[in-house]
Amino acid sequence: MVLISQSYDVHQATKVAMAINEYKNIKSSNGMRFYDPYRKQREFHNFGLTFSERCFGAGNQLGKTYAGANEAAYHSTGIYPDWWEGARFTQSNVGWVTGESGELIRDTVQKLLVGRLQIEEDIGKGAIPKDKIIQIVKTHGVKDLADHIKIRHKDGNTSLIFFKSREKGRAKLQGETIDWVWHDEEPDQDIYTECLTRTNKGQNGQFSFMTFTPLKGMTDVVNQFYSEPTSYQRLTMMTIQDVDHYSQEEKDQIVNSYPEHEREARSKGIPILGEGRIYPVAESQVSCAPFTIPDYWPRIKGLDIGAYDHPSACAFVAYDPDNDIVYLYNGWKASKKNVSEEAVLMNKLHPWVPVSWPHDALKHDKNTKETLRDMYADEGVYMLPERATFPDGGNSVEMGISMILDRMMTGRFKVFSQLEIFFEEFRLYHRKEGKVVKVRDDFLDAVRYAIMMLRHAETEPFDGPHNEDNSSTGYW
Numbered sequence: 001m002v003l004i005s006q007s008y009d010v011h012q013a014t015k016v017a018m019a020i021n022e023y024k025n026i027k028s029s030n031g032m033r034f035y036d037p038y039r040k041q042r043e044f045h046n047f048g049l050t051f052s053e054r055c056f057g058a059g060n061q062l063g064k065t066y067a068g069a070n071e072a073a074y075h076s077t078g079i080y081p082d083w084w085e086g087a088r089f090t091q092s093n094v095g096w097v098t099g100e101s102g103e104l105i106r107d108t109v110q111k112l113l114v115g116r117l118q119i120e121e122d123i124g125k126g127a128i129p130k131d132k133i134i135q136i137v138k139t140h141g142v143k144d145l146a147d148h149i150k151i152r153h154k155d156g157n158t159s160l161i162f163f164k165s166r167e168k169g170r171a172k173l174q175g176e177t178i179d180w181v182w183h184d185e186e187p188d189q190d191i192y193t194e195c196l197t198r199t200n201k202g203q204n205g206q207f208s209f210m211t212f213t214p215l216k217g218m219t220d221v222v223n224q225f226y227s228e229p230t231s232y233q234r235l236t237m238m239t240i241q242d243v244d245h246y247s248q249e250e251k252d253q254i255v256n257s258y259p260e261h262e263r264e265a266r267s268k269g270i271p272i273l274g275e276g277r278i279y280p281v282a283e284s285q286v287s288c289a290p291f292t293i294p295d296y297w298p299r300i301k302g303l304d305i306g307a308y309d310h311p312s313a314c315a316f317v318a319y320d321p322d323n324d325i326v327y328l329y330n331g332w333k334a335s336k337k338n339v340s341e342e343a344v345l346m347n348k349l350h351p352w353v354p355v356s357w358p359h360d361a362l363k364h365d366k367n368t369k370e371t372l373r374d375m376y377a378d379e380g381v382y383m384l385p386e387r388a389t390f391p392d393g394g395n396s397v398e399m400g401i402s403m404i405l406d407r408m409m410t411g412r413f414k415v416f417s418q419l420e421i422f423f424e425e426f427r428l429y430h431r432k433e434g435k436v437v438k439v440r441d442d443f444l445d446a447v448r449y450a451i452m453m454l455r456h457a458e459t460e461p462f463d464g465p466h467n468e469d470n471s472s473t474g475y476w
Helices: 002-028 039-049 064-077 102-107 109-114 189-198 220-226 248-257 260-268 339-347 372-378 397-409 420-428 442-452
Strands: 053-058 094-099 133-138 146-152 158-165 180-184 208-212 233-238 299-304 312-320 325-334 413-416
Touching: 039 053, 039 064, 039 233, 053 064, 053 220, 064 094, 064 109, 064 146, 064 158, 064 180, 064 208, 094 102, 094 109, 094 189, 102 109, 102 158, 109 146, 109 158, 180 189, 189 208, 189 220, 220 233, 248 260, 299 442, 312 339, 312 442, 325 339, 325 420, 325 442, 339 372, 397 413, 397 442, 420 442
Parallel strands: 053 208, 053 233, 094 158, 094 180, 180 208, 325 413
Antiparallel strands: 133 146, 146 158, 299 312, 312 325
């Protein structure tokens, strides 16, 4: 009986080993099927449905190129996962993948798409399923570099992916009409524009996406997405804290291994802004874990008023009078909402907190002839009677920035760590030619208005509505 049992165990172990082997073979030859994106990667893909130009700014080794390779595989095969909400190519298509040089293309994007051509058994071990690869046509000049790949699309026809080295210049990228282009790392402006014009007649119109770590600083291409995006351009940023394949200890070790001036670019996808950065303070210096705010701490909200197609924002601030520390604990930023809808957002948490507002709120609505300040008040929002000013009556932007920076540098300004809408703007807030770039600063402006009127912060009335959710953060 013992021998039979041992024989049975060996037989079962062999079957399990064979099953594991088979799974590994399937996984290695059909990479896109097993791609399970992080939230930021999925966000980047899904924006393709509504934005014709996308940028995925992320740190090193966080999965940005991996995300680009899988998207290219989906489009070229026409096979999309159930979670996909981005653009779809229903017919065979032609795409370009650009890289800084032929060698870099071979060792990065080509490897992720089809495997290493220099190792025969490795071919087909990329994002594109091996059984969908019809032919890999090699180029001349760079050993084991493909010129293009022929791929079987779901419609039965052949898709093409061409690899284009940017070191050859713009002239080598003219002439052909394509459906999409993927830039791995940042191209120069003339090459970016030239490639974009090649996509004019694609199935989804102009269709361009870029995955990169912004080590070159705020160049023309980067500036388009980070500071001055059009209505058809969209930026997604992913930091090392957005990924799970590293432990926190490994994350800290990786960040500390980078040169100090490159840490934010390599770990968070933040362009190197140098002296242009308005708040040159490490996030760790202002970030804190959420906690229950004591009832006796006074609070105030700051409101930045946008337009229907431009974000309004509201920042929720609490003040620790014992230690002179300001805590930014909640807030929201929203577009395409009227006064009534924004009033609901402002009163959803702590409606008894007074709201500090800018001079813009003194404008009269063209329909009701009321000031915006009065319209919010009519909706039940506790608006302070006067616009935001400093105690001396001034309202200088530079004075407000200086006041907040001083608090940051001295540990007297803290932000609940989950309040991403603050950190997204904080990372990119910068000057150009000495002037504050007034783009993506709506929430920071709301914070500044709250700080300006901190002297009017109030504690909760004894008989007021009590809400214990003091540490909730994020969009509402």
